[in-house]
Structures are given as structure tokens and as C-alpha cells.
Amino acid sequence: MAILNTIRKRTSVLIIVIGLALFSFVISGIFSSNAFQGGDFSNNVAEVNDTPLSIEDFRQSLEIASNAYGQSFSNSQLVNIVFDQEVRKEILKQEHEKLGLNIEGDQIVDFIRTSGYANIPAFQNDEGFFDEYVFKATVASWKATNPAQYDAWLIDEANIINAAKEQMYFNFVKAGVSTSLQEGARTFKFQNDKVSFDYVQLPYSSIADSLVSVSKEEIAAYVAENSKQFKQEEARDLRYVFFQEKPSKADEDAVLTRITSLLEDREEYSEETKGSVTVQGFKNTTNEADFIQRFSDVAGNLEYRTAETLPAVAAAQITGLSKGAVYGPYKDGNTYKISKLVDSKKNGSVRSSHILVAYKGAERAASTIERSKEEARTRAQEYLRRARSGNEAFADLAREGSDGPTGTQGGDLGFVNEGVMVDAFNDFIFDNPVGRIGLVETEFGYHVVKVEAKRDVYSVATVTLRIEPSETTTNTLFTDATTFEMKVSDAEPNAFSTIANEGGYTVRPISQLKVLDENLPGLGTQRNIVRWAFDSDRKVGDVSRFDIAGGYVIAQMTKRYEEGVQTPEQASARVLPILRKQKKAAMLKDQYGSSNFESLNGQGTANAGSALAMTTRSSVISGIGSEPYVVGKALALEAGQTSSLIEGEYGVYVLKITEKNEAMELATYAPFTETIAAQRANQAAANAFYALKEKAEIKDNRAIFY
Numbered sequence: 001m002a003i004l005n006t007i008r009k010r011t012s013v014l015i016i017v018i019g020l021a022l023f024s025f026v027i028s029g030i031f032s033s034n035a036f037q038g039g040d041f042s043n044n045v046a047e048v049n050d051t052p053l054s055i056e057d058f059r060q061s062l063e064i065a066s067n068a069y070g071q072s073f074s075n076s077q078l079v080n081i082v083f084d085q086e087v088r089k090e091i092l093k094q095e096h097e098k099l100g101l102n103i104e105g106d107q108i109v110d111f112i113r114t115s116g117y118a119n120i121p122a123f124q125n126d127e128g129f130f131d132e133y134v135f136k137a138t139v140a141s142w143k144a145t146n147p148a149q150y151d152a153w154l155i156d157e158a159n160i161i162n163a164a165k166e167q168m169y170f171n172f173v174k175a176g177v178s179t180s181l182q183e184g185a186r187t188f189k190f191q192n193d194k195v196s197f198d199y200v201q202l203p204y205s206s207i208a209d210s211l212v213s214v215s216k217e218e219i220a221a222y223v224a225e226n227s228k229q230f231k232q233e234e235a236r237d238l239r240y241v242f243f244q245e246k247p248s249k250a251d252e253d254a255v256l257t258r259i260t261s262l263l264e265d266r267e268e269y270s271e272e273t274k275g276s277v278t279v280q281g282f283k284n285t286t287n288e289a290d291f292i293q294r295f296s297d298v299a300g301n302l303e304y305r306t307a308e309t310l311p312a313v314a315a316a317q318i319t320g321l322s323k324g325a326v327y328g329p330y331k332d333g334n335t336y337k338i339s340k341l342v343d344s345k346k347n348g349s350v351r352s353s354h355i356l357v358a359y360k361g362a363e364r365a366a367s368t369i370e371r372s373k374e375e376a377r378t379r380a381q382e383y384l385r386r387a388r389s390g391n392e393a394f395a396d397l398a399r400e401g402s403d404g405p406t407g408t409q410g411g412d413l414g415f416v417n418e419g420v421m422v423d424a425f426n427d428f429i430f431d432n433p434v435g436r437i438g439l440v441e442t443e444f445g446y447h448v449v450k451v452e453a454k455r456d457v458y459s460v461a462t463v464t465l466r467i468e469p470s471e472t473t474t475n476t477l478f479t480d481a482t483t484f485e486m487k488v489s490d491a492e493p494n495a496f497s498t499i500a501n502e503g504g505y506t507v508r509p510i511s512q513l514k515v516l517d518e519n520l521p522g523l524g525t526q527r528n529i530v531r532w533a534f535d536s537d538r539k540v541g542d543v544s545r546f547d548i549a550g551g552y553v554i555a556q557m558t559k560r561y562e563e564g565v566q567t568p569e570q571a572s573a574r575v576l577p578i579l580r581k582q583k584k585a586a587m588l589k590d591q592y593g594s595s596n597f598e599s600l601n602g603q604g605t606a607n608a609g610s611a612l613a614m615t616t617r618s619s620v621i622s623g624i625g626s627e628p629y630v631v632g633k634a635l636a637l638e639a640g641q642t643s644s645l646i647e648g649e650y651g652v653y654v655l656k657i658t659e660k661n662e663a664m665e666l667a668t669y670a671p672f673t674e675t676i677a678a679q680r681a682n683q684a685a686a687n688a689f690y691a692l693k694e695k696a697e698i699k700d701n702r703a704i705f706y
Contacts, residue, residue, distance in 0.1 A: 044701060045705060046058075046700055047697075047698070047701075048090040048699075051094065053087070055705055058086060061085070062078060065081065076516070076525070088689065091689070092162075092166055092169065092692070093165075096169060101168065101169060103161055107164060108164055112135070115160075118130035122134075123135040123138060173684050173685050174681035177677065177680045177681045179676045179677040180673070181668075181673050184673030184675075185666075188672050190617075192663035193635055193663050194614065195613075195614050195615075195659070195661075196612045196658045197614075198608070198658055199608070199610070199611060200653065201606065201607040201648075201651040201653050202600070202653075203650060204584045206588075206605035207587060212583045212584060214580055214583070218579055219571060219579065222571075230574075231565065232563060233515075234561060235561040236557055236561070237557070237561075238533060238557055239509045239510065240507070240555040242552075242553050243480060243553075244550060245477055247468055247469045247473065248476075251468065251473055255336050255467045256336055258465060259336045259465045262281060263326065263329075264281040264283060265281045265284055266278070266279050282295075282326060288302060288340060289302060291461070297465050300461065300463075300464070302342055302460070303459065304343075304458065305458060306415065306455045306458075308455075311330075311337065311339075313330060314330050314337070317330075318341060318458065319456075321340075323341055323344070324341065325340070326338060327340075334468075335464050336464075337462050339460050339462040340461045341460055342459040342460060345457050345458075348417060348418060348456060349415045350430055350455075351455075352429045352450060352451055352452055353406075353449070353452055354398070354402070354425075355380070355383050355387070355448040356403045356404035356444060356446075357403060357447075358376065358403040358445035359375065359376035359446075360372065362444055363442075377446055379446075380439055380445075380447075383401055383448045384437065384448045387450065388437050394437075394450050395411065397448075399411075403445065412452075424440050424441060425447060432451050433451065435450075481545060481551075484499065484500070484503060489543045493558075513533060515534045515702075516530075516703060523553065526546070529553065533557055539557070540557055541556065541557065541558075543555070585647045585652055588645070588651075588652045589652060592652075596642075596654075597642050607624075607651075609621070613661075614631045614635075615631070615635075616631065616632065619632075625649060627648045627649055627653075630648040633646050637655070637660075638660065639658070640657060642654065642657075
């Protein structure tokens with residue numbers, strides 16, 4: 001929102017953003033609703049019912065979104081978010097035009113009054129409230145004296161109009177939704193009718209899957225009957241070999257040799273003396289900081305640290321060294337290190353907690369604090385007494401009474417080294433043993449302080465050398481990747497895996513890659529590979545090499561999926577369990593259909609049990625799982641009745657109703673009716689847009705540009 005950004009910079013006032021749905025943010029003249037006209041259809045990010053959405057306008061909206069959200073989303077995620085927003089806006093705009101829906105100036109002012117724009121100081125009166133006349137005068141002033149700011153406002157203005165129209169449209173939709181008192185009563189009954197029953201379950205698992213045959217034709221028929229559930233997006237299958245740029249064993253050994261050579265003194269030729277000089281090694285140097293600066297790939301310092309902050313792989317060894325001793329070389333991740341214990345201090349780091357009682361005039365005291373210094377001291381002494389009594393947790397006392405920012409964390413100040421805290425506080429925590437509680441006065445007020453723990457600290461000098469691929473290794477990797485690419489490009493498409501196996505390379509598959517995907521398994525964000533796969537000229541079997549961060553990818557497209565309905569093969573993973581369960585239910589019914597409750601209870605494969613106080617909202621049978629249909633059938637029976645065989649999620653059931661409690665009658669069901677009405681209104685508003693979107697013809701060209 002251009003104008004909001006400008007005003008924010010000038011006033012430092014937090015502007016409440018209306019929301020993502022208002023991104024692209026147009027009331028000129030003061031109020032007008034001129035729509036942006038179409039553009040070149042060959043340069044459009046989308047077409048909605050033959051209306052183009054130009055890439056230029058889309059990029060402006062994308063820039064606004066990027067500025068608003070920073071690094072919260074990747075570029076591809078922002079593209080998708082803004083695309084959905086722009087398509088939504090266009091669909092609703094077209095619907096508004098069909099209905100002749102218009103917004104008058106007064107309506108727009110009312111909309112602004114309840115939005116984030118009401119917080120703009122330039123639109124407020126002397127009392128700090130939004131004022132319609134001040135608002136109009138400000139916009140008129142911009143138009144006359146500040147064209148750039150006025151143009152920025154026009155961008156915001158257009159979207160305020162759109163947002164106000166959307167609000168009116170959805171209010172009309174919600175107003176058309178009604179709910180009767182009978183529906184409220186029925187809902188109450190569904191939620192509160194309870195039934196208890198004994199059951200015998202014939203589990204589907206009692207029939208082995210191998211005994212149930214499901215044909216390809218049956219799967220195809222099921223998919224055809226339920227085609228909406230098995231829509232197939234355009235997709236691609238790929239496989240690839242990743243030639244990762246990583247150090248070889250020789251590279252690692254070279255770094256180990258190099259860091260080892262830094263340990264001992266060595267002779268080097270000096271141009272200054274025209275002869276050899278002795279260069280002190282890490283073991284003998286007395287200037288560790290200079291040595292690290294000269295030879296280490298990673299900067300370091302000699303600050304005192306606790307053992308927990310030292311390299312985990314060597315902390316125990318380093319802290320066990322005598323002063324001046326060296327440990328290493330040792331490997332830590334992708335580095336080799338050597339470390340020297342320069343110095344150590346017993347109890348050099350202290351963890352403490354405090355309850356700060358501030359007073360008016362104390363350093364950094366909140367403006368709301370009115371107590372005097374004497375009152376603060378009395379209050380602190382009372383907290384000191386309570387803390388020393390041991391009857392209350394120190395952290396609870398800090399949460400109750402501390403004026404410091406750590407009060408909500410129980411007053412915990414964490415571990416600090418000597419000299420970090422102000423003098424009086426520092427002296428107390430370092431001069432007293434763990435567990436001591438005392439009163440300390442500083443410029444911030446009175447502190448009730450507890451010494452929580454102490455740790456030894458160590459000054460450690462560490463030289464670090466990175467283990468990185470050498471030029472020889474990277475050249476070899478390039479050669480290997482190029483050779484593999486040439487072999488698979490010249491061979492039959494099906495030979496990809498064979499050639500990879502011969503070279504000792506791992507082939508990794510990617511299934512059902514979509515046109516707007518960006519994250520590939522094992523590779524991260526790789527939009528270039530996705531765009532290659534969906535190129536209009538791409539054929540199954542095509543191979544290409546991609547230079548990516550950390551190496552090379554040789555990829556092959558192995559399958560194309562066109563938009564439509566899934567094939568039986570594609571749908572089999574979902575359909576097979578459904579049809580298999582249906583057939584098992586039929587087999588169980590055929591076998592036991594004439595049996596009664598008692599005879600079924602004696603079957604060796606049957607499970608018997610009881611379910612108590614089941615409702616439509618509580619349909620989980622203990623030890624089995626959720627069986628909503630079974631519970632629904634039980635609620636339709638009367639106490640003492642026995643059901644016929646019922647197909648459930650986990651088996652076939654026979655029920656014997658042991659108790660049924662119907663919901664009590666209420667004097668009024670209005671509260672339930674109102675709740676249903678509100679839910680339906682919100683659902684209707686959402687469903688109205690989804691229906692419009694389902695009906696719309698949308699041509700998506702995102703993949704061409706991103």
C-alpha cells in the first residue's frame with residue numbers, strides 16, 4: 001500500500017493493514033471507480049472469463065506483497081498468494097458488474113472509518129479521531145499540491161472501493177441465509193440424544209486381502225462413477241542423479257595435514273633476513289589471537305565461555321587440559337580444529353534471578369510507577385522475607401511483583417560472566433554461594449537477588465580450517481556429470497537407471513510434479529527444473545543437466561500426466577482399499593446374514609463389547625475407532641431392539657440397544673438456531689466465491705513467467 005508506506009515513514013505511527021485480500025490497493029474525485037483496462041492477451045499472467053490480467057499489473061501487486069511480507073514467504077509462495085488474490089478480485093468484480101453493484105461516497109467513508117486507514121494522522125482531527133471532512137480535505141490538498149502522493153492514494157483508493165463492494169456483496173449473500181427454530185431443535189437433539197448398546201463386530205481384517213480380488217475394470221468403474229474425487233492435474237514424473245560437490249577423502253586428508261603442520265615450530269625463508277627464521281607453532285605461540293587471525297578460516301576470540309558453548313565433540317577433552325595445552329586436530333562437522341586452553345576460572349559464570357522493585361525517578365523505571373524510594377525499599381524487604389522463607393517459589397514471586405522485563409520469565413537472568421552486570425549486582429552474585437538470597441540496590445531500584453547456579457569458564461583459542469572440495473575434485477565432478485549426461489542422452493530412455501547403477505550413482509524419483517511446484521525432494525527450491533519439465537516441447541525421455549548450488553543435476557522426464565480424470569492405475573492406491581472393504585462386507589453378510597446376535601457372539605473371529613452414551617458428536621467405539629454410521633443406525637433404534645448387519649468403517653456389526661436417552665425438551669431453541677444461522681452465513685459467503693470460481697474459465701499462465 002503505497003500511501004501507507006509513505007505516511008508510516010513520516011509519522012512513525014503503526015498502520016493496521018486491512019489484510020492480504022486488499023493487496024493491490026482505487027475514491028478519486030474524491031470518489032470514482034475507474035477500472036484498469038485490459039492489456040495484450042499475449043502478455044497476461046491469467047485470463048478470467050476472457051478478461052486479461054496483465055503481467056505488469058501483477059508484478060506491481062507482487063512488489064507490494066513482497067514489501068509487506070519481507071522474507072516470510074519465498075518468491076514462488078508470494079506469486080501463488082498474489083495470483084489467488086488477483087483472480088478472486090477479478091471474479092468478484094465481474095459479478096459486481098453483472099449485478100450493477102455500486103458504492104457511494106458515504107459508504108466508502110464508512111468503510112474507511114472502520115479500517116486501518118482511520119489511523120492515518122492526516123485523516124484525523126485534533127482529538128485524534130478519524131474525521132470525514134479532514135479526510136476529504138487532505139485528499140483534495142494532495143491532488144492540488146502533491147501529485148505524487150495523490151497518485152499513490154489513487155492506488156489505495158481503487159482497492160478500498162473493491163473491498164467495500166466485496167463487503168456489501170457478501171453481506172447480501174449472508175442475508176439470504178435463514179434457519180428455522182425446528183432446525184435448531186433438531187440440531188440440539190442430534191447433539192444430545194444418547195444411546196448405549198452391546199455389539200458384535202465381524203472385522204474386515206478377519207478376511208485376508210489375498211482372498212479378495214479387485215479387477216482393473218472395477219477400479220475404472222468406481223473412478224468413472226466418482227470422477228470428481230479423482231481429478232488429475234497436469235503433472236510430470238522425473239528421475240535424476242545429483243552429482244554433489246563435496247570434499248573427497250584426499251581433500252580431507254590435505255586439510256588434516258595442513259592443520260597438523262600448524263602445531264609445531266617450523267623453519268621458513270625470510271626475505272627480510274635473507275635466511276631461515278623460526279616460526280612459532282600453535283603449541284608454543286604466546287599470541288594466540290594473532291595466530292588465529294593469520295591461519296584460521298573462522299574468526300575467533302579468547303573470551304571466557306562455559307563448557308556448554310565449546311565444540312560438543314571436544315568440550316570434555318578441552319576442559320580437561322592443563323593451562324597452555326593443546327587438543328587436536330579433531331574433526332567438527334566440515335572442519336578440522338586445534339584448540340588450546342589459554343586460561344580458566346572457577347565459578348566464572350553465574351546464573352541468577354531477581355525481583356526488581358523500582359521507584360519513581362529510578363533508571364529506566366516505567367512512567368506508571370509512582371512509589372517513592374522508601375516505599376520501594378519496604379516492598380523489596382517484604383519480598384526478601386517471603387523469598388527467604390522458602391514457602392513460595394522465587395519464580396512465582398518474581399512473576400507477581402517484579403518491575404523488570406524478566407518478571408514474566410520468573411526473574412531469570414541466565415548465565416553471565418563477571419563484569420556484565422552493574423557493580424553492586426555483579427559483586428553480590430559472584431561473592432555469594434549458590435542459593436544465597438539478598439537485597440541489592442542499584443540505579444534501577446532494589447533487587448531481591450537469588451544466586452541460582454555457577455559454572456567454570458574457559459578461555460580457549462581455536463584454529464579452524466574448512467574441509468572444502470579442491471579444484472581437482474570439482475573438475476572431476478564436472479567431468480563425471482558431463483560423461484553421465486552424454487551417455488544417458490545417447491542411450492534409450494529406459495537405460496537411465498542401468499547407466500547410473502554402472503557408475504555407482506543413486507537415481508532419485510520425483511512423482512507427480514506440478515507446474516507451480518518449486519521444492520524438489522533432495523534438491524530444495526529448483527524452479528528452473530520444474531519449468532524445463534513443463535516446457536511445451538518437452539518429451540518423455542528427454543535429459544538435461546542443471547547447474548545448481550552444490551553440484552550438478554542430470555534429470556530425465558519419465559512420464560506426462562494430462563489434465564483430466566486419473567487412470568485406474570493412478571487411482572488404484574485410493575480405490576483398492578474401498579472396493580476391497582465393500583467386497584469383504586458383502587462376503588461377511590452372505591456368510592452371517594441369517595445369524596442372530598447370540599450366535600454371532602460365539603464366532604471365533606468376532607469381537608464383542610459395549611458402547612456407552614454414544615452421540616452423533618461422539619462416535620468413537622473404544623478399542624475400534626470412529627464409527628459414525630453405526631452410531632447413527634443405533635440412534636434410530638429403540639431400547640431393546642436388535643439391528644440387522646450394519647456395514648461400518650472397520651467391520652460389519654450387529655447391535656443390541658441397551659439404553660436410549662433422548663434429549664430433554666427446552667423452552668426455546670433460539671440460541672441453537674442463531675448459532676446455526678451464523679455458521680451457515682459464514683459458510684455461504686465462502687461457498688459463494690468457490691461456486692463463482694468453479695464456474696469461471698481461468699487460464700493460468702503463471703508458469704510462463706515464474
